[in-house]
Amino acid sequence: MRAIITVIGKDKVGIIAGVSSELSSMGVNILDISQTIIQEYFTMIMLVDIGKTNVSFDGIKDALNKKGEELGVSIRIQHEEIFESMHRI
């Protein structure tokens, strides 16, 4: 099952490293990353595969929330389908 992770916040050293090491420790595979700065805000979007991890969706969500607080950014994880259904016919 695939999910989209969005990370938004003030740019600083170590955001990508922090988020990806958190994901790797939970066995979440990163399939694609795009990153950009929009109006001084660091915006990273990751497509991940959560099919092979033993951690529950809630568990991943909580871990990412904690990581987000640590890094001073907001991190969301949502099923990929919600974006597909809205933007693809």
Added chain:
Amino acid sequence: MINSYDILETIRMIEKEKLDIRTITMGISLLDCISSDGRAAREKIYDKIVTKAENLVKVGEDIEKEYGIPIIHKRISVTPISLIAGASDDKDYVEYARTLDKAADTVGVNFIGGFSALVHKGYTKGDRILIESIPEALSVTEKVCSSVNIGSSKAGINMNAVKQMGKIIKSTAELTRDKDGIGNAKFVVFANAVEDNPFMAGAFHGVGEGECVINVGVSGPGVVKSALESVKGESFDVVAETIKKTSFKITRMGQLVAKEASKRLNVPFGIVDLSLAPTPFVGDSVAHILEEIGIESCGAPGTTAALALLNDAVKKGGVMAYSHVGGLSGAFIPVSEDIGMINAVVKGSLNIEKLEAMTCVCSVGLDMIAIPGDTPEETISAIIADEAAIGVVNNKTTAVRIIPVPGKTIGDTVEFGGLLGRAPIMAVSKFSSADFVNRGGRIPAPIHSFKN
């Protein structure tokens, strides 16, 4: 991967513009709970509801977490109770309302609809007892919603029922006097009621529906308003197109949630109702959309045309997004639940007469309007008759949810709290409609109903 712009747009809609799934409503047929013994019927009703809806709230919460889209309400609608209770010897149906309330409590939903009767052509014994039980039922329960259908394009308007509705509304107000007549916030009088509406207070599970079904109501006035902000000064063609596209996206989201809920609950998926349903919070107002279209304050000339365009464009976008769009799908214009409407009433730009005109082109009718507590019951009945006439003649659903507030009058404001909001008491005509209402009988179906 979907492009970043689209992903961020979805997130912005949810976080900033208050896009949400307003309700997942499970429709449950109670036809197999009919029994000549009222007590046995109520036991069956309770058992069936708590079994079918056992996981409704949990599934709703799971989907909310996993998809990151707020799902505000989880609710239940049932077969009109007049049809179920009619077989029993019970002399009043308040106990049935208590049973529904208890079942709603057990499964954790916040409203249960279907304490209803369909009397557009005439009354059965069950209809009569149910309607007489409405005031007490609404005063002794918290979560039960009630509705009565008093007219249809095929049958005309049952004026005996219209007359009785004024009396029922007044006594409901009296019995819930200590809470500013809040009982009537849970009571809707319909013409052309639909069988698959997921929104309260008017939801019931029609007899043409299946055993159990999931209907989803989506909302998003804030998203439409915000989309229109980016086309300031453009022509109506652009306005219509912008609303249509936005409504398409919102409906797709509703369809996804409905499908997922239906899969997880193992219950067939009925319809998505795309209604722009406002809340009393800033950024979630239908009146503000109309003002964004160019009306200084909702109710000023041009409001009806703007609303007509809005309602139509919302439907067009929704229908393109999913084949089974149903319910009421359009723009709701409740007063107390919409901060823009409240302000418009306070400013004096919006009155009941203008609202009535607006109901000709919106998806439902006069909704959540507080009026002076001393309004005569005949005046309330006549307001209902006018609204029903609009629905019956124009082949659309119309409804009246009007709240006479005991002890309050024009200039006062009533606080209902939460999503029910607050309402300035609105003026109603001082002239009598008593002789009109007291005629009774039926207003015949309009000529264009004879389509066969």
